[in-house]
Amino acid sequence: MSVDVSQDDGREDRKVGVRRTALVLAGVALMVYAAFIIASVLRS
Amino acid sequence: MSTIAAEVNDHAHDDHGPAKGIKRWLFATNHKDIGTMYLIFSFAMFLVGGLMALVIRTELFQPGLQFVHPEFFNQMTTMHALIMVFGAVMPAFVGLANWMIPMMVGAPDMALPRMNNWSFWILPVAFGILISTLWMDGGAPASGWTMYPPLVLQTGDAFPFLIFSVHLMGISSIMGAINIIVTIMNMRAPSMSLLRMPIFVWTWLITAYLLIAVMPVLAGAVTMLLTDQFFGTSFFLAAGGGDPVMFQHIFWFFGHPEVYIMILPAFGVVSEIIPTFARKPLFGRDSMIYAASCIAFLSFIVWAHHMFTVGMPLSGQLFFMFATMLIAVPTGVKVFNWVATMWKGAMTFETPMLFALAFVFLFTIGGFSGLMLAITPADIQYHDSYFVVAHFHYVLVPGSVFAIMAGVYYWLPKWTGYMYNESLGKLHFWLSTIFVNLTFFPMHFLGLAGMPRRIPDYSTQFADFNMIASVGAFGFGLSQLILIYVLLTAKKGVPATDAVWDNPEGLEWTVPSPAPFHTFDTPPEVLPPLKQEQHA
Numbered sequence: 343m344s345v346d347v348s349q350d351d352g353r354e355d356r357k358v359g360v361r362r363t364a365l366v367l368a369g370v371a372l373m374v375y376a377a378f379i380i381a382s383v384l385r386s
Numbered sequence: 387m388s389t390i391a392a393e394v395n396d397h398a399h400d401d402h403g404p405a406k407g408i409k410r411w412l413f414a415t416n417h418k419d420i421g422t423m424y425l426i427f428s429f430a431m432f433l434v435g436g437l438m439a440l441v442i443r444t445e446l447f448q449p450g451l452q453f454v455h456p457e458f459f460n461q462m463t464t465m466h467a468l469i470m471v472f473g474a475v476m477p478a479f480v481g482l483a484n485w486m487i488p489m490m491v492g493a494p495d496m497a498l499p500r501m502n503n504w505s506f507w508i509l510p511v512a513f514g515i516l517i518s519t520l521w522m523d524g525g526a527p528a529s530g531w532t533m534y535p536p537l538v539l540q541t542g543d544a545f546p547f548l549i550f551s552v553h554l555m556g557i558s559s560i561m562g563a564i565n566i567i568v569t570i571m572n573m574r575a576p577s578m579s580l581l582r583m584p585i586f587v588w589t590w591l592i593t594a595y596l597l598i599a600v601m602p603v604l605a606g607a608v609t610m611l612l613t614d615q616f617f618g619t620s621f622f623l624a625a626g627g628g629d630p631v632m633f634q635h636i637f638w639f640f641g642h643p644e645v646y647i648m649i650l651p652a653f654g655v656v657s658e659i660i661p662t663f664a665r666k667p668l669f670g671r672d673s674m675i676y677a678a679s680c681i682a683f684l685s686f687i688v689w690a691h692h693m694f695t696v697g698m699p700l701s702g703q704l705f706f707m708f709a710t711m712l713i714a715v716p717t718g719v720k721v722f723n724w725v726a727t728m729w730k731g732a733m734t735f736e737t738p739m740l741f742a743l744a745f746v747f748l749f750t751i752g753g754f755s756g757l758m759l760a761i762t763p764a765d766i767q768y769h770d771s772y773f774v775v776a777h778f779h780y781v782l783v784p785g786s787v788f789a790i791m792a793g794v795y796y797w798l799p800k801w802t803g804y805m806y807n808e809s810l811g812k813l814h815f816w817l818s819t820i821f822v823n824l825t826f827f828p829m830h831f832l833g834l835a836g837m838p839r840r841i842p843d844y845s846t847q848f849a850d851f852n853m854i855a856s857v858g859a860f861g862f863g864l865s866q867l868i869l870i871y872v873l874l875t876a877k878k879g880v881p882a883t884d885a886v887w888d889n890p891e892g893l894e895w896t897v898p899s900p901a902p903f904h905t906f907d908t909p910p911e912v913l914p915p916l917k918q919e920q921h922a
Contacts, residue, residue: 363571386628
């Protein structure tokens, strides 16, 4: 199942990039959400 | 092998057009269809929120209580704000982003088309839930869009529905923002470097980062409201050792960047339109990008200027006052750049340009009153007065809303393939501009004279200016009927050329009008030169 690099137009790389960027951003959003609640718990 | 399989699939993809009937919209993954749905939805919400504004202005036409109960009046102010902010302005810019960003960067679609479908379809559910609270025991939320505790905890059955709908709006915004960032970072045409991107794309990139940074903060705040109400916590309840002011800090840590979320894409739209109709490249293009980035950064460190009156140390007051004033610098850079772009340009005044010009002038009025509000001792006088209402409506109506209208008129021929009715567009512009000022300018005087905001009744000395504002509001509302007519007859004009306007800049003008269902299946190899390069 090896990918023929000579015919690869960069779409596979782009797919990986899309997934990676989306996951990082979603992770950041979740961390911000959690951080504010945790900080409020610690403060109250 | 997988490459070959991908190619086979792509050919199948190229061939199919839009699905038929309701399925086209329900299961839409095409960025143009989803952009259209966002724009229609936001316009519907604009009308619903506008009707609520007219209820408010009807009650305030004369002193005394005459049309609605005070409780219902408070529900109207709250719902009007929530619907206009989250249902009208934000989705309208997401609609413009969906339509234009892939075409502007030479991408075939948004990077995550199915998530794009979710981002949109969550919204009607969220607002269906929010609007349904009007018919619940205790009525709709009435504590203002800021949802300050302990007042918001007195909401009736609507409370958990309010929290749920705000969560849904946040999820939709975050998914939309992720999609936009991923599209811009991963799907640009090979030779489209970051600094070559159109300014609208840049401002949206910055806005999307803001959304991801602050929408979870709002979600956290309302989650804690929910647990305070139903699960025995005391985050914001003084009786249980909590701190109601902490909510205000958390809310405005979200709320102030939110203001820029609603204005940065507007800057982008205006930065696209003015060079086209001034027939000159955008003056200080790179400085526009840096200024937008500065504004975004500063938006995180100014939140407490909304709370000068709750009490804070002098050092805190000074910090937030000066940090807020600092925002005038990058904003001034933008305004001067727009003016310099027009300087000695061969200007024409089609409807998009008129709205963009009004934006520059009237948004600046809102900016100046913002600067006045930044001054702590003055703000202690202005706080919670109609001066604040005048300020943020100048920023949001002839600011954000006018920019959206400018964008719609500018790109409408590219969407439909036909020129809209220019005479009616201009009539819509002039009536809107006259009435928007008639509505909101007298509110400055009311505020300075001491009229508080969010009240259904007022002292008789405020009667004249309130009457003028109410007449203006009905005039503005009726003027939007012209826009509805222009949109309904948008496909009855003369066919538009591919470039639509006189030599506009950008990839979106290189595709046919109307833009085909699929554009840039193959990324463009050579980009058209920037006008700056042509002039050099």
